[in-house]
Amino acid sequence: MIVKVLKGRGMLFFSFLVMTICLSCVLSTIRRYNANERNSRNFYSELARNFNFMNMTDEGYWNRFFSETTDSGFVIYNIVPDSDYDIRGVAYKGDVKTIPIAEGSFFEEGLSEESRHTAVVGKEIVQALEDKNGEKYFTYDDQEYKVIGVAGMKKPSRLDKMVFLDFKSTLDITGIESEYVLDGKNAETISETANSIEYYAPEETVVHMALDDVKTGVAWLFEKERLTRTLYGVIFVSFFISTIMVVFLWIEKRRKRIGICRLLGTENRGIVSEILRDYLKITTLGYLAGIVCTLPLVYGLKLWDIQVSDMGVVYMLTVIFGLLALVVPLIKNMHVQVFEIMR
Amino acid sequence: MIVMNILEIKDIKKTFGKKDAAVHALRGVTAEIQENTMTAIMGKSGSGKSTLLNILGGLMAADEGSFTYAGKPVDTSSNRKLRKYRRDQVGFVVQYFALIDDLNVFENVALSLRYQGISRREIKKRVKETLKLLGIESKIKAYPNELSGGQQQRVAIARAIVKKPKLILADEPTGALDVKTSAEVMDIFRQLADTGNTIVIVTHDPKVAEACDDVIVMEDGKVVEQVS
Numbered sequence: 090m091i092v093k094v095l096k097g098r099g100m101l102f103f104s105f106l107v108m109t110i111c112l113s114c115v116l117s118t119i120r121r122y123n124a125n126e127r128n129s130r131n132f133y134s135e136l137a138r139n140f141n142f143m144n145m146t147d148e149g150y151w152n153r154f155f156s157e158t159t160d161s162g163f164v165i166y167n168i169v170p171d172s173d174y175d176i177r178g179v180a181y182k183g184d185v186k187t188i189p190i191a192e193g194s195f196f197e198e199g200l201s202e203e204s205r206h207t208a209v210v211g212k213e214i215v216q217a218l219e220d221k222n223g224e225k226y227f228t229y230d231d232q233e234y235k236v237i238g239v240a241g242m243k244k245p246s247r248l249d250k251m252v253f254l255d256f257k258s259t260l261d262i263t264g265i266e267s268e269y270v271l272d273g274k275n276a277e278t279i280s281e282t283a284n285s286i287e288y289y290a291p292e293e294t295v296v297h298m299a300l301d302d303v304k305t306g307v308a309w310l311f312e313k314e315r316l317t318r319t320l321y322g323v324i325f326v327s328f329f330i331s332t333i334m335v336v337f338l339w340i341e342k343r344r345k346r347i348g349i350c351r352l353l354g355t356e357n358r359g360i361v362s363e364i365l366r367d368y369l370k371i372t373t374l375g376y377l378a379g380i381v382c383t384l385p386l387v388y389g390l391k392l393w394d395i396q397v398s399d400m401g402v403v404y405m406l407t408v409i410f411g412l413l414a415l416v417v418p419l420i421k422n423m424h425v426q427v428f429e430i431m432r
Numbered sequence: 433m434i435v436m437n438i439l440e441i442k443d444i445k446k447t448f449g450k451k452d453a454a455v456h457a458l459r460g461v462t463a464e465i466q467e468n469t470m471t472a473i474m475g476k477s478g479s480g481k482s483t484l485l486n487i488l489g490g491l492m493a494a495d496e497g498s499f500t501y502a503g504k505p506v507d508t509s510s511n512r513k514l515r516k517y518r519r520d521q522v523g524f525v526v527q528y529f530a531l532i533d534d535l536n537v538f539e540n541v542a543l544s545l546r547y548q549g550i551s552r553r554e555i556k557k558r559v560k561e562t563l564k565l566l567g568i569e570s571k572i573k574a575y576p577n578e579l580s581g582g583q584q585q586r587v588a589i590a591r592a593i594v595k596k597p598k599l600i601l602a603d604e605p606t607g608a609l610d611v612k613t614s615a616e617v618m619d620i621f622r623q624l625a626d627t628g629n630t631i632v633i634v635t636h637d638p639k640v641a642e643a644c645d646d647v648i649v650m651e652d653g654k655v656v657e658q659v660s
């Protein structure tokens with residue numbers, strides 16, 4: 090009985106159930122891994138570079154830089170030295186993953202002419218602030234900063250204790266000769282922006298920028314981020330392959346049935362629509378069963394969390410991808426000669 | 433009484449493969465098959481019996497020649513037309529039954545009636561009637577591997593006749609059955625012939641041929657003898 094179930098529809102059902110569980114756990118783990126990594130690096134990427142100026146004579150340097158540069162996809166932090174708070178000024182250009190926002194908004198792109206005195210603070214910080222006419226203000230050095238957003242993720246993280254101010258306001262505190270961090274979308278945008286920072290600086294100014302340590306050979310290969318990314322790639326490719334195999338096997342199992350339907354004179358449309366319907370029914374059930382099994386697993390084992398969008402991604406990667414993988418073996422088997430199957 | 437030929441076959445030729453590898457399966461077959469009779473096609477293996485049956489059933493088209501069904505030429509020019517002829521006029525029965533293992537008896541037989549705009553209720557009614565006629569209505573929920581060879585062949589016959597075709601084409605239908613069940617299957621065919629069906633059976637078995645009204649003997653892609 091079990092063998093019979095496993096052979097036909099059961100094989101398809103259980104394969105998709107198992108794939109759904111595995112993929113959901115992988116996605117959840119990736120989410121947790123990425124979050125942990127960023128947390129451990131103070132929410133800088135692995136490629137972020139520290140820099141400072143010596144003998145900077147142009148107080149309006151940053152406004153000039155932001156209005157003139159054509160670079161995009163970078164973010165610059167101005168570190169405000171303080172023992173009580175982790176305070177940074179933030180300015181960015183282009184599509185660059187900034188800080189996870191739990192509530193409200195983030196600073197606007199570019200650099201304002203005037204200090205805005207606005208802040209985005211962590212969840213923990215915001216709780217300690219008092220309400221003033223429905224608005225919250227973060228006070229630092231007798232200056233009030235209006236809170237426009239709250240940073241944070243579902244799980245507690247370092248972010249909860251961080252304070253971000255608009256870049257211009259922090260220059261009032263630190264002056265132009267401060268400690269900065271340059272971060273960006275990828276290694277390329279970062280190194281381009283690093284060059285621009287140097288380019289726009291006055292002649293007498295020295296820019297001290299941490300070296301862009303270009304890794305080569307084995308070191309390049311085993312760079313942590315690249316390695317994990319490759320690993321994820323391998324995992325996803327193996328899922329694709331198994332989906333293709335399972336779908337292929339299932340169609341092969343229906344070969345005889347296709348032949349018999351043709352023997353009986355069933356129209357091709359009828360045969361194909363029946364196959365697609367059966368496929369969607371069985372795999373979607375497998376997927377749903379997989380999700381039901383995953384939820385206690387993910388929350389029980391505290392594998393971070395799983396979001397609705399993840400479930401959509403898993404559905405796309407399993408059922409929808411399988412539907413595409415179905416096309417080729419289906420066409421192949423629709424052309425099978427009836428008497429071939431009867432032998 | 434006027435005897436009507438349900439099939440009139442004229443000089444049918446069929447070749448498989450090309451050039452050096454060409455196999456001339458049929459080299460010009462001419463024959464007539466009467467309505468409401470049982471006709472056996474006999475001959476050595478490779479003499480073209482199955483090929484002829486497949487052409488008569490609309491599974492493939494002949495290279496040359498033609499045949500008429502119930503007085504009208506069968507148009508074999510497109511797969512669509514062949515399929516329609518096959519669906520509406522022909523019931524096939526094959527040696528190894530060709531049942532689907534993961535469908536039960538009811539579903540296997542009902543397969544014949546699907547995608548033709550027939551209501552579920554009507555399908556249910558007709559399948560039950562047919563199973564009753566063949567004496568296997570008690571097996572309606574059984575799966576093929578729970579049935580004996582004879583029972584499986586009855587299911588296959590039920591599937592062939594449930595859509596009420598006039599013509600039943602059987603390729604070695606008793607080839608996988610013992611003597612006793614073979615005889616039972618032949619009794620069923622006789623019953624069907626007596627109630628308005630025409631049956632053509634490809635067979636090796638002289639006993640089966642004996643039970644038929646006509647015998648066509650083939651050799652090397654040609655009819656060498658037709659006895660009534």
Ligand SMILES: Nc1ncnc2c1ncn2[C@@H]1O[C@H](COP(=O)(O)OP(=O)(O)O)[C@@H](O)[C@H]1O
Pocket residue numbers: 448449455456457475476477478479480481482483484
């Ligand atoms: N689909 C096919 N492709 C190539 N050769 C075929 C095919 N079907 C039958 N033949 C050849 O045609 C000849 C007649 O076959 P067939 O009609 O099956 O004979 P029989 O049923 O009398 O044993 C044989 O030589 C066989 O090998």
Ligand SMILES: [Mg+2]
Pocket residue numbers: 481482483603
């Ligand atoms: Mg044969």
